[in-house]
Each structure stands twice: as structure tokens, then as C-alpha cells.
Amino acid sequence: MPELPDVEVIRKYVDKTVLHQSINKVEVSAKDILDGISEKHLQSQVKEREFESTYRHGKHLFAKLSGDGWVIFHFGMTGYFEYFKDKEKAPKHTRALFSFDNCYNLAFVLQRKLGKITLTKDIDIFVKKQNLGPDALDKNFDLEAFKEVMQGMKSSVKSALMNQGHITGIGNIYSDEILFQTGIHPKVKANQLSNRDLDRLFKAMKEVLETAIDSQADPAKMPEHYLLRHRKKGEKCPACSGEIAKIRISGRSAYFCPNCQS
DNA sequence: ACATTGACCTGAGAGC
DNA sequence: TGCTCTCAGGTCAATG
Numbered sequence: 001m002p003e004l005p006d007v008e009v010i011r012k013y014v015d016k017t018v019l020h021q022s023i024n025k026v027e028v029s030a031k032d033i034l035d036g037i038s039e040k041h042l043q044s045q046v047k048e049r050e051f052e053s054t055y056r057h058g059k060h061l062f063a064k065l066s067g068d069g070w071v072i073f074h075f076g077m078t079g080y081f082e083y084f085k086d087k088e089k090a091p092k093h094t095r096a097l098f099s100f101d102n103c104y105n106l107a108f109v110l111q112r113k114l115g116k117i118t119l120t121k122d123i124d125i126f127v128k129k130q131n132l133g134p135d136a137l138d139k140n141f142d143l144e145a146f147k148e149v150m151q152g153m154k155s156s157v158k159s160a161l162m163n164q165g166h167i168t169g170i171g172n173i174y175s176d177e178i179l180f181q182t183g184i185h186p187k188v189k190a191n192q193l194s195n196r197d198l199d200r201l202f203k204a205m206k207e208v209l210e211t212a213i214d215s216q217a218d219p220a221k222m223p224e225h226y227l228l229r230h231r232k233k234g235e236k237c238p239a240c241s242g243e244i245a246k247i248r249i250s251g252r253s254a255y256f257c258p259n260c261q262s
Numbered sequence: 263a264c265a266t267t268g269a270c271c272t273g274a275g276a277g278c
Numbered sequence: 279t280g281c282t283c284t285c286a287g288g289t290c291a292a293t294g
Contacts, residue, residue, distance in 0.1 A: 112271045155265055171287055252287095
């Protein structure tokens, strides 16, 4: 789930549920999801504070605490939030639970424990420390910057799009979608793309991510011509009705249409 | 320095 | 039904 569009949808969910409510406590049931902080420290930082606002950089979600600092959430491959009242009804795989004075709770749910919670005083410092590139939807990340990044990479274009150190936010699903919409084969080397390809790739990157957000990151709500709705081996390509193929690139499954993407 | 692989977790779904 | 095997939207350390 949690690539850039999914995290943006989660961010909006947080905005309309838990902002400006006093945090009663946080309980962490899987300590290994805490990244470099102790449960005690997290507790002391959030107790009797509020989440004031949110910010997203790539796949990371930042929740600003009243007073000072940010709580950072990373959702791994399976993470999401659920806001609910009855504590007995906490979702399975709840790894951390924030309780608020209004008797509601926010569950940080991870089936696989690949997500993280940590703290930072400053987003820029965190982004730098993690070696994260610019957010894929950042207005300042323009065509020129995009071309420079892609021309400097010898890996496949799919791996290049997923490399968080150069562009942050795109994962396995959306890299496939962006390449499908551009008609580029995922194994083509990034630094061998033509100028025209790069123009189209950049445009598709922004469009696909924005469209996905507008669709609440729900494939069923996305345009019919999106690969996401047919991302399965043997399914029919929405453009040419040929068969969707599956190959392995850098250890990940890549779905594409051999006919449309050459 | 860069790119690719394996390990990390847990469960769902496929195949027998 | 039950067992085993493979795979899953991410990242990091180790390897080439």
C-alpha cells in the first residue's frame, strides 16, 4: 500500500481525525518498530501534547507535536492507520496505539513489522540524514532536475524511479504504472532514455501520482486504462488487449505490457 | 561509487 | 482439510 499516494491519503485521514486532540498515552506492542528511540522517550514526547499538523515527504509521514518536534511514521509494505473508539476493537497487528482524551484511539497497524516510528526536531535534518531525494511531487523538483537524476543512473529505469535517494515516494506499484503510461520497458537503462522519453516520463510521473491521490489510492477508483487495475500475470492490457507479463527486476516483480512497452 | 541481492517480518493464497 | 511453497505496495547491510 504505502507509496507516495497512499501515504498522502493517510495524511489527510490524520488531518480529519486526530489533529488538536490531547494525547493521553501511547502503547507500543512491537518495540522493534521504534527506530532509535525507546518507548519511554516516545511516551514522554507525546503525552499531554497534540498533533498540530502533518507533512509528507515521499513515503514518510510527519506529525507535528505541540511544543516541539515531530513524530515520523513509515508504513513499510503493509501499514496504515485506523481511528476508532472502542479499544477492544483494535485491529489485528496493531503495533502502536495512541489514545486521546476524547476516548478515541489511533492504531498504527502493520502486518509485517517493516514500518517504523521515530522522532525528529527538524524535517530537513531527518531527510538529509536518511539520504532521501526530493519528493516526487515537489513543485521544485522540475523537469530539469528530473533529467539530471535519470541521466546519472545506470540502473534500469524502474529501479531508478524507485531509488529513494534520488526521487522519494515511488515504489514497485507506481513505477510500473508510470512506465506503462509512458510506454517504456522497465528494463531500459535510465541513462539511455531519449530526451523525448524523459519529457514524457516526467509528465507521467506527476500525472499518475496526482491521479492516484485523487482516487484515494484506490485502484477501483482509478481510470480504466490504468495498469493498476489489471496488474496481474495473464490479465489483458487495457490498451492493446495483449497479455500482461511479469518479470523480475532488482528482486521485485515488474508487471508490464510487452506489446505497448518496448 | 554504484547497482544488485539477501535478510528482515508475518500472513494470504496457490497448488498438491 | 491440511500441508508446503511462493509471494507481498519497503529498506538496509552485505556483496559484486
